[in-house]
Amino acid sequence: MLPLQPAKELLGAACRITGAFALYRLLLRRRVTILVYHNPSPTAFGRHLAFLSRHFAFITLDDLGEALSRRDFSGLPPFPLVITLDDGHAANYRLLDAFKTSGVTPVIYCCSGIVGTSRRFWWNSGIGDVEFLKTLPADKMQALLKKETGYEPEREYETRDALSAAELIEMLPYITVGSHTRFHPILPQCDDSRCKEELTGSRADLERLLGRPVRHLAWPNGDYGARELQIAAAAGYTTIRTIRHGWVTPDSDPLDLRAVEVQHDASLDVLRAEIIGINAFLKRFFGKLYKK
Template sequence: MNTAKEIISSVIAALGIPAVIRNLNQRKAGILLYHDPEPSVFDTHLDYLTTHYNVVPFERLVGALISRDWSDMPSNAIVLHLDDGYRRNTELAAICERYGVIPTLYLCSHVVGTQRRFWSKLDGGRSKRLRLVENTRLLEKLRDEADYTPDREYEGREALSKSELSAIAHQFDYQSHGRYHFSMVTLNEAELVKEAEESRSRIEELTAQTCEHFSFPYGDYSEREINAVRAVGYKTGRTTRPGWVGPNTDPYQLPIVADVPGAISTNQLRLQLTGLPRITKRFIYAYLTRHLYAIRERRLMSRRVF
């Protein structure tokens, strides 16, 4: 447990800030994003969320958003999203069923159902420092230095298997997170269309569910990526920019309230629900971190990393 974060969370809660922000946004919906949470921690989070918020399926939010009719949306609505499709997500199904919630699980379509690896987990996750490198150059570096290719099968499985996807399908809404979790902004035009089209068709083949929604890997997107996702036929695009969803929100730029760390306490979850950590992180990225990323990527590409 991070003592400093616990203290900050407690102070903010004592000041009543979470309650104030919740009241200010009670007629909007908040999307909470998870990736690979500890099942026991996720259990405590759902206990808190279902007690203090109205947790609704994503499809209900989409229906209200597209129709611009917010009358069916409850106050203090929360939607749960998970990205990637990690193997341990299967342990969340029984927890979700107990609390009566249906999260949307955005799958990396060409990693789930295989023994391929998430490239961003190479070198202890430090490989994702290269996420904004042009895709052809990045693939060459991963191949030459890490002996990694997207289609290679490994002994250890990181993602959900086909049988696991089938077993928990009653408890999750499956949608697309691209094929291999490469940033869309690094792809050329042909690759971009292929990413959107093939990920959808494979998810529908693997899960027998309709795939109509897209989550931009790393939250990276521009007007080009939005147009590609829209042209292929997706109804929404989810980003990682901070904010709440209201009737006037662009369906292809859906924001999140928080990218929730997988092992935080309920006390820290209350802080995440204010949106303040996400807003702060985005502000720092917009005005400082992205410039440092560019410098760091040039340095990393000029030397051996793996």
């Protein structure tokens, strides 16, 4: 059991019993909720989608992008919600039936250097302290990964971490593909040329692979600064999703979309608490003690 998990369950149940979730949901009638997933199990994800479809209307990120460009949400259904999945994990393919059944068209933000290959995400290299690695300049991080685990970004392994090209293409009618850079570096730790290559190269790679425009970006690990924003805007992305907690209104900057991170195996009570922001609130106050 994660620390504070019982407290989260309790808070979630309170949201349901007191009607706090139902009341708060009314505030989301004209705001867009963007949920952030990574690698959920089909069972938990299917349960979430069934719940969400009763309380929200699934829209695509393209719908949201267009509404934002007009600064007018009147064409969106009430309680609009976008589902996003980060990284392009191989097991996302097992969610395809859930996408079809629920009618959701999620965004899968793919690392173009990893999807369609048998390369690994760097954090799956077997390295111990992933959080420490994120604090290092990108070249030092890569050198340490190679020394400690033999990991190299372009090394092919026996099993793959990410979706294959065939899987992505089969899923294409049911998903929107966005970019999540090529190799998921911590962008502010990269030098200028690597940063540019990751942001512009990833978009070009995915467009070549899929034969369709790629307009959306999500920052790896949620990390970015003024330089990253400038490069991404010049690369032609029309929306960028952050992991800063919040909702999207007609006045939101399309290149600074706020979102709600979801614990994959969350019970429906915890999901309620996530959606109305109680967990994000607790996380801010308890910091590192509070693990999602």
